[in-house]
Amino acid sequence: MSAIGLKLSMPQKKRKSRHVLPGFRLSLGFTLFYLASLVLVPLLALVIRPMELGPFGFWSVISTPRVLASLRLSFGVALAAAVVDSVFGLIIAWVLVRYRFPGKGLLDAVIDLPFALPTAVAGIALSALYAPNGWIGSLLIGYGIRIAYTPWGVLVAMVFISLPFTVRTVQPVMSELGLEVEEASATLGATRLQTIARVVMPMLAPAVLTGMAMAFARAAGEYGSIIFIAGNIPAVSEIAPLLIITKLEQYDYAGAAAIGVVMLAASFVMLLALNGLQSWAAKRR
Amino acid sequence: MTKRFSKPTEDPLWLKLLLGAVAISFIGVLLLLPLALVFTEALAKGLVTFWYAMIEPDSLAAVRLSLIAAGIAVPLNTVFGVAAAWCIAKFDFTGKTFLVTLIDLPFSVSPVVAGLIYVLVFGMQGWFGPWLADHDIHILFALPGIVLATIFVTFPFVARELIPLMVDQGRDEEEAAATLGATGLQTFLRVTLPNIKWGLLYGVLLCNARALGEFGAVSVVSGHIRGVTNTMPLHVQLLYDNYDYAGAFAVAALLAMLALVTLALKTLLEWRYADELAASHRH
Amino acid sequence: MSLAVDSITKKFRRFPALNGVSLVAPQGAFVSLLGPSGSGKTTLLRILGGLEFADSGSVRFADLNWLDMPARTRNAGFVFQQYALFKHMTVADNIAFGLNVRPRARRPSKSAIAARVTELLALVQLPGLEERYPSQLSGGQRQRVALARALAIEPRMLLLDEPFGALDAKVRKELRADLRRIHDHAGVTTVFVTHDQEEAFAVADLVAVMKDGRIEQYGAPTDVRRNPRTEFVSDFLAA
Numbered sequence: 001m002s003a004i005g006l007k008l009s010m011p012q013k014k015r016k017s018r019h020v021l022p023g024f025r026l027s028l029g030f031t032l033f034y035l036a037s038l039v040l041v042p043l044l045a046l047v048i049r050p051m052e053l054g055p056f057g058f059w060s061v062i063s064t065p066r067v068l069a070s071l072r073l074s075f076g077v078a079l080a081a082a083v084v085d086s087v088f089g090l091i092i093a094w095v096l097v098r099y100r101f102p103g104k105g106l107l108d109a110v111i112d113l114p115f116a117l118p119t120a121v122a123g124i125a126l127s128a129l130y131a132p133n134g135w136i137g138s139l140l141i142g143y144g145i146r147i148a149y150t151p152w153g154v155l156v157a158m159v160f161i162s163l164p165f166t167v168r169t170v171q172p173v174m175s176e177l178g179l180e181v182e183e184a185s186a187t188l189g190a191t192r193l194q195t196i197a198r199v200v201m202p203m204l205a206p207a208v209l210t211g212m213a214m215a216f217a218r219a220a221g222e223y224g225s226i227i228f229i230a231g232n233i234p235a236v237s238e239i240a241p242l243l244i245i246t247k248l249e250q251y252d253y254a255g256a257a258a259i260g261v262v263m264l265a266a267s268f269v270m271l272l273a274l275n276g277l278q279s280w281a282a283k284r285r
Numbered sequence: 286m287t288k289r290f291s292k293p294t295e296d297p298l299w300l301k302l303l304l305g306a307v308a309i310s311f312i313g314v315l316l317l318l319p320l321a322l323v324f325t326e327a328l329a330k331g332l333v334t335f336w337y338a339m340i341e342p343d344s345l346a347a348v349r350l351s352l353i354a355a356g357i358a359v360p361l362n363t364v365f366g367v368a369a370a371w372c373i374a375k376f377d378f379t380g381k382t383f384l385v386t387l388i389d390l391p392f393s394v395s396p397v398v399a400g401l402i403y404v405l406v407f408g409m410q411g412w413f414g415p416w417l418a419d420h421d422i423h424i425l426f427a428l429p430g431i432v433l434a435t436i437f438v439t440f441p442f443v444a445r446e447l448i449p450l451m452v453d454q455g456r457d458e459e460e461a462a463a464t465l466g467a468t469g470l471q472t473f474l475r476v477t478l479p480n481i482k483w484g485l486l487y488g489v490l491l492c493n494a495r496a497l498g499e500f501g502a503v504s505v506v507s508g509h510i511r512g513v514t515n516t517m518p519l520h521v522q523l524l525y526d527n528y529d530y531a532g533a534f535a536v537a538a539l540l541a542m543l544a545l546v547t548l549a550l551k552t553l554l555e556w557r558y559a560d561e562l563a564a565s566h567r568h
Numbered sequence: 569m570s571l572a573v574d575s576i577t578k579k580f581r582r583f584p585a586l587n588g589v590s591l592v593a594p595q596g597a598f599v600s601l602l603g604p605s606g607s608g609k610t611t612l613l614r615i616l617g618g619l620e621f622a623d624s625g626s627v628r629f630a631d632l633n634w635l636d637m638p639a640r641t642r643n644a645g646f647v648f649q650q651y652a653l654f655k656h657m658t659v660a661d662n663i664a665f666g667l668n669v670r671p672r673a674r675r676p677s678k679s680a681i682a683a684r685v686t687e688l689l690a691l692v693q694l695p696g697l698e699e700r701y702p703s704q705l706s707g708g709q710r711q712r713v714a715l716a717r718a719l720a721i722e723p724r725m726l727l728l729d730e731p732f733g734a735l736d737a738k739v740r741k742e743l744r745a746d747l748r749r750i751h752d753h754a755g756v757t758t759v760f761v762t763h764d765q766e767e768a769f770a771v772a773d774l775v776a777v778m779k780d781g782r783i784e785q786y787g788a789p790t791d792v793r794r795n796p797r798t799e800f801v802s803d804f805l806a807a
Contacts, residue, residue: 019376020456020463021375021456021459021463021472022463022469022472023371023372023375023473024375024376026469027368027371028368028376028378030364030365030368031365031368031384034365034368034440035384038436038437038440039387039390039391039437040387042403042405043390043402045405045406045411045412046402046405088308088311091304092311092312094304094308095305095309099301099304099305101305107309107312109548109549109552110317110548111312111316112551113316113548116494116498116544116551117320117498117541118498118500118517118518118540118543119396119500119501120498120500120518120519120522120537120540121498121518121521121537121540121544123500124323124521124533124534125319125320125537126319128530129318129319129322134322135322136318156315159315160315160316160319163315180648180650181652181653183293183294183617183619183646183648184646184653186293186618186640187617187618187619187639187640187642187644187645187718188645188666188720188721189641189666189721190640190665191640192296194669195293198665198669199654203654220395221394221397222395222396222501223504224518228522240395241395241501242397244397244505245504245505248401248404248408248505253404253408253410256401256404257401257405260397260398260401260402263394263398264394267393267394268393271393292621293638293639293640294619
């Protein structure tokens with residue numbers, strides 16, 4: 001007799017789950033418990049803590065020059081890094097999808113390095129590389145260009161950490177595009193440049209924007225790969241996450257939480273924007 | 286018949302060379318140079334110095350701590366990932382999309398914020414701080430805190446891998462097993478698990494790599510006590526800040542090797558088991 | 569202005585797709601390339617369209633060395649089996665595309681282009697759909713738009729690659745009749761690839777039955793049917 005048959009013929013004492021497969025209550029229960037205790041409750045603490053400052057206190061913490069500068073640095077440079085990564089990510093994806101050359105597979109795998117490499121390792125490597133006595137830093141210092149310990153260093157680190165996002169969002173879309181639309185465009189008389197500008201790029205636009213948003217989100221919150229190369233001078237080259245840690249060390253929990261809330265809110269907005277982008281892109285297909 | 290022009294879907298040669306050169310040099314300078322530097326600096330003072338840096342007691346302690354933290358976080362997150370994927374893929378209920386968004390949350394949160402939230406709960410000025418101090422329980426600045434922070438930043442990996450995979454695979458086989466009288470556990474072990482094994486492995490691989498390499502979140506909760514509460518990445522920072530470059534890069538090289546192995550395994554899995562991995566991986 | 573294809577060969581790596589194909593068709597003829605998959609018919613069509621290059625042989629059309637010209641100067645309208653419409657553009661922009669990319673000197677005015685779009689939509693029996701997007705259209709409608717788009721450039725040659733292959737039988741029959749009507753109206757030399765012999769025979773003036781990169785028989789539909797020259801042709805037509 002099947003398990004379902006047994007279930008149906010037994011007297012029902014209380015309303016049993018109507019699911020065909022077993023384990024619903026258990027799996028959902030465990031999932032929710034895990035999420036609630038590890039994610040929701042602590043996040044609640046983050047949101048509640050700044051409330052003890054009151055709205056006025058919250059605002060005065062956020063609007064101190066040091067805090068504003070750190071937020072401006074984290075978000076501003078993240079945006080710049082996202083744009084740089086979008087441009088180069090597009091080129092790299094194009095080369096990987098469209099061209100054939102030996103070693104392409106290796107190049108493709110290397111793109112994921114910033115994903116896989118621990119941020120502290122990336123941090124000290126970038127710092128050593130772009131320091132005035134580093135391999136690259138020493139070349140540039142002759143021209144008066146300083147990268148390490150300046151906001152430029154922050155930019156380089158953010159470009160490093162976010163590159164995989166821009167490449168990997170565009171790549172699959174590019175390969176799915178297929179060549180037919182380009183062939184159609186050519187038979188209709190368009191030059192290669194016109195084909196790329198009027199047909200290919202608009203079709204890639206949603207993916208490029210999505211990649212840019214993801215790159216921005218990651219770079220804005222990044223810590224480990226940046227603090228070694230950044231210089232960390234308050235109001236000059238101090239990123240927001242570092243300021244959070246500094247406030248914690250000073251036992252200013254509420255202040256740290258205030259900045260954390262701002263960053264969380266920004267992430268949330270990003271997430272919504274990304275979802276909006278996805279549904280817009282889906283509609284055009 | 287000679288063709289004097291390229292196919293309509295091919296870029297002209299000059300463009301190919303230009304873009305190719307840009308792509309390769311960008312990747313080379315941005316990604317490969319730092320990697321090369323890690324290994325170069327690690328071995329700069331010779332293999333012997335490298336070896337001593339590795340077996341130095343504080344380094345070993347850091348390795349041990351990293352392995353323990355990952356050893357707790359990864360299995361727990363795997364169980365979570367399986368449970369979440371099971372209920373999302375095999376059942377219908379309201380709030381599913383919300384649940385999936387929730388699971389993706391750690392990816393959009395800064396690692397420092399991830400550590401911060403646990404300080405707000407368990408720290409001396411946090412919710413449970415005084416109570417914990419009274420009972421002499423140490424969460425922060427000790428292993429439990431480190432494990433918690435690690436769990437937070439890595440729990441989406443297995444779930445994100447399994448959910449699309451199991452949704453893609455559908456419920457038919459499990460339903461067949463149910464009609465044949467199998468219990469939930471039997472169904473899972475004999476029917477589901479073989480189908481998801483490569484996706485599961487892939488997710489565990491990524492989860493593990495991130496767990497061993499996590500820096501920001503752990504940095505906030507750890508207390509940085511040398512030889513006691515420093516994971517490998519934190520130890521790297523400590524050595525670097527103290528100008529012990531040979532030591533810092535030695536441990537960093539170890540972590541970099543781990544990253545390369547992870548990348549190699551990841552590529553291998555993607556290549557050979559493309560069909561069994563989540564739909565999102567099929568290029 | 570007849571079409572003269574002479575001894576075209578084409579190899580893909582080792583695979584010989586075309587083994588010396590020749591045919592002649594008068595100006596304005598409707599030619600069908602008929603055969604099973606792998607017979608080389610699509611390859612020949614793509615060579616005529618400039619999307620592939622022949623290894624040897626020549627094509628003369630409109631007094632031009634056809635193969636010496638890149639695709640975009642040939643003015644050969646091409647209709648794909650999967651439509652290849654520009655999903656991010658409206659129907660109107662799709663149809664107008666060939667006119668919009670012309671260099672300024674040859675580009676008609678905006679109003680002239682709009683008028684042409686309306687005219688073509690009427691011709692393919694889709695009046696009023698200018699502002700729709702391809703995703704909002706049925707398969708049959710999409711193919712009509714693709715046809716209109718190819719016709720917009722006033723092509724000297726119209727090439728169709730199994731254009732009705734992705735559509736159901738009823739829609740196929742309708743489109744087939746419309747295609748013939750449009751061809752007769754415009755008088756453009758048309759080459760039409762299909763594996764469906766009923767379709768080929770219903771619509772073409774000349775049919776080339778192909779197999780393994782060669783033309784087995786070429787002639788008017790009634791001739792080919794009455795006098796199949798090889799065993800393959802008679803088997804293929806009987807199927």
